[in-house]
Amino acid sequence: MTWDEMAPLLWEAAGQTAQMVGWSTLFTVLFGLPLGVALVVFDRGGLLPLPALKAVLGVVVNVGRSLPFIVLMIAIIPFTRLVVGTTLGTAAVVVPLTVGAVPFFARLVEAALREVGADVVQAAQAMGASRTTIVGKVLLPEALPGLVAGLTVTVVALIGYSAMAGTVGGGGLGDLAVRYGYQRFETLLMIVTVVVLVVIVQLIQSLGDVVARRLARK
Amino acid sequence: MIKVSGLRKLYGDTVALDGVDLHVREGEIHGVLGRSGAGKSTLLRCVNLLERPTEGTVTVAGQELTALPGRELNLARRRIGMIHQHFALLSSRTVAGNVAFPLEVMGVPRAERRRRVAELLDLVGLGGRGGDHPHQLSGGQKQRVGIARALAGDPAVLLSDEATSALDPATTRSILDLLKRLNAELGLTILLITHEMNVVKSVCDSVAIMAAGRVEESGRIADLIRTPGSRLTKEIFPLPDPAPPGSVTLTFTGDPQRPLVSEVARKFDVEISILGGSVEELPGGSAGRLRVAVSGETGPALAYLRERGLLVEVAS
Numbered sequence: 001m002t003w004d005e006m007a008p009l010l011w012e013a014a015g016q017t018a019q020m021v022g023w024s025t026l027f028t029v030l031f032g033l034p035l036g037v038a039l040v041v042f043d044r045g046g047l048l049p050l051p052a053l054k055a056v057l058g059v060v061v062n063v064g065r066s067l068p069f070i071v072l073m074i075a076i077i078p079f080t081r082l083v084v085g086t087t088l089g090t091a092a093v094v095v096p097l098t099v100g101a102v103p104f105f106a107r108l109v110e111a112a113l114r115e116v117g118a119d120v121v122q123a124a125q126a127m128g129a130s131r132t133t134i135v136g137k138v139l140l141p142e143a144l145p146g147l148v149a150g151l152t153v154t155v156v157a158l159i160g161y162s163a164m165a166g167t168v169g170g171g172g173l174g175d176l177a178v179r180y181g182y183q184r185f186e187t188l189l190m191i192v193t194v195v196v197l198v199v200i201v202q203l204i205q206s207l208g209d210v211v212a213r214r215l216a217r218k
Numbered sequence: 219m220i221k222v223s224g225l226r227k228l229y230g231d232t233v234a235l236d237g238v239d240l241h242v243r244e245g246e247i248h249g250v251l252g253r254s255g256a257g258k259s260t261l262l263r264c265v266n267l268l269e270r271p272t273e274g275t276v277t278v279a280g281q282e283l284t285a286l287p288g289r290e291l292n293l294a295r296r297r298i299g300m301i302h303q304h305f306a307l308l309s310s311r312t313v314a315g316n317v318a319f320p321l322e323v324m325g326v327p328r329a330e331r332r333r334r335v336a337e338l339l340d341l342v343g344l345g346g347r348g349g350d351h352p353h354q355l356s357g358g359q360k361q362r363v364g365i366a367r368a369l370a371g372d373p374a375v376l377l378s379d380e381a382t383s384a385l386d387p388a389t390t391r392s393i394l395d396l397l398k399r400l401n402a403e404l405g406l407t408i409l410l411i412t413h414e415m416n417v418v419k420s421v422c423d424s425v426a427i428m429a430a431g432r433v434e435e436s437g438r439i440a441d442l443i444r445t446p447g448s449r450l451t452k453e454i455f456p457l458p459d460p461a462p463p464g465s466v467t468l469t470f471t472g473d474p475q476r477p478l479v480s481e482v483a484r485k486f487d488v489e490i491s492i493l494g495g496s497v498e499e500l501p502g503g504s505a506g507r508l509r510v511a512v513s514g515e516t517g518p519a520l521a522y523l524r525e526r527g528l529l530v531e532v533a534s
């Protein structure tokens with residue numbers, strides 16, 4: 001296979017990966033951030049202690065985290081069909097990717113929020129700030145470097161998951177590597193795909209590190 | 219201004235506060251002195267209800283905080299400033315942003331906020347540093363930001379939890395001077411807790427001494443010093459304890475220049491030898507404590523000193 005033959009394939013696959021990862025990152029943040037906040041706020045000694053609720057959320061998150069992604073993807077096929085009407089294509093892959101990444105990201109959010117000093121939260125309480133204000137103006141901004149670091153790890157994990165998910169019809173770089181490299185013995189294309197993946201992951205990690213470092217003014 | 223009655227606080231089986239009464243008068247600087255674990259922080263955090271007391275009431279500026287529901291408590295807290303040992307500044311905000319935070323909480327409009335922040339930073343001697351981030355400041359400057367922030371709501375009362383304990387002596391001095399100035403210029407009532415006698419000696423009008431969740435003694439420093447057996451006196455003026463049998467300990471407030479000892483030696487047929495003593499400059503004037511051995515016409519000599527307003531304690 002020549003470069004001219006590979007380029008369009010790579011280009012298309014990269015676009016699919018970007019779509020899958022982009023959308024699932026968006027939905028992961030949308031659901032995972034509030035879930036992570038809930039894990040901290042409802043905890044014993046949190047802003048609104050509801051230990052029973054926190055325990056339930058904790059179990060749900062742990063179940064989500066302990067399922068291998070490939071199992072999760074198959075197990076939630078009915079749910080995927082319910083949400084997007086199909087189990088094939090990029091949109092259908094976004095559902096299991098999101099479901100798989102939300103518990104992961106929520107734990108990272110929880111860890112980042114726990115890094116915020118108790119004294120800062122208490123200072124805000126002493127000023128008469130409401131719980132919503134404390135979450136919005138103290139916890140989240142103070143934890144921002146940690147949240148960015150957590151998001152970076154999540155995006156990288158999503159790229160990995162998306163390679164797996166792609167084989168079920170979502171396309172993308174992982175799928176390309178498997179279809180051409182493994183099934184058609186196009187070793188060169190497989191190597192190029194892997195290199196592209198490595199470069200993308202490197203770029204995202206470095207970008208995340210730079211942003212997190214610039215935000216962390218300690 | 220602050221009235222605390224019958225305060226008890228339990229953490230499981232730990233009794234952090236065991237029936238504390240405290241009265242802080244308007245415009246005074248009131249210290250709470252005690253060792254680590256005495257319950258000082260718990261007491262302070264009960265005053266603005268960061269901790270809910272197990273029993274007892276807290277009244278600040280005529281409002282019984284222990285009786286208020288959550289929303290009204292939040293409103294009341296805006297009139298109570300607080301500063302912290304480790305400053306508790308938001309690292310995600312600039313100095314100005316930190317001072318603006320309580321104003322945002324109160325819903326003060328942006329333009330007004332900016333004006334107030336500049337005013338407050340000037341007040342604490344940080345004019346022009348508004349754009350810096352907390353990590354660019356020294357400890358003393360961070361505490362000044364903390365103080366500016368605490369004053370944003372124009373509070374009647376300032377609570378200070380070991381505000382100088384993380385600072386070096388010179389910086390401690392400058393922060394204490396600032397607190398004293400705010401007390402004098404704004405009429406701010408200050409309740410400060412500390413484990414350092416030095417802090418009490420240099421700024422407090424009154425003090426409560428705490429140990430094991432109880433107040434052991436409290437009152438104006440000038441009054442406590444004249445109280446026989448006062449713990450405060452013993453700690454301010456360290457002398458061997460117990461006093462040697464027969465020795466006399468004289469405690470005096472006011473002008474230390476008065477030549478009372480030579481006066482007594484001249485008027486009465488006594489021999490006086492000095493065993494130890496010291497004089498301290500306190501906010502209410504100077505005070506001293508002298509331990510002497512007296513022989514001869516002891517009775518009338520001591521009676522004369524008592525008449526002059528000295529506290530005379532004879533060790534048996």
Ligand SMILES: Nc1ncnc2c1ncn2[C@@H]1O[C@H](COP(=O)(O)OP(=O)(O)O)[C@@H](O)[C@H]1O
Pocket residue numbers: 229232233234252253254255256257258259260261
């Ligand atoms: N949140 C808490 N949970 C359990 N015990 C506590 C808590 N806060 C304070 N205590 C206990 O209460 C006692 C008084 O503590 P504290 O008020 O911090 O003392 P101080 O400020 O005088 O050092 C200590 O025995 C401490 O261990």
Ligand SMILES: [Mg+2]
Pocket residue numbers: 258259260380
């Ligand atoms: Mg303490």
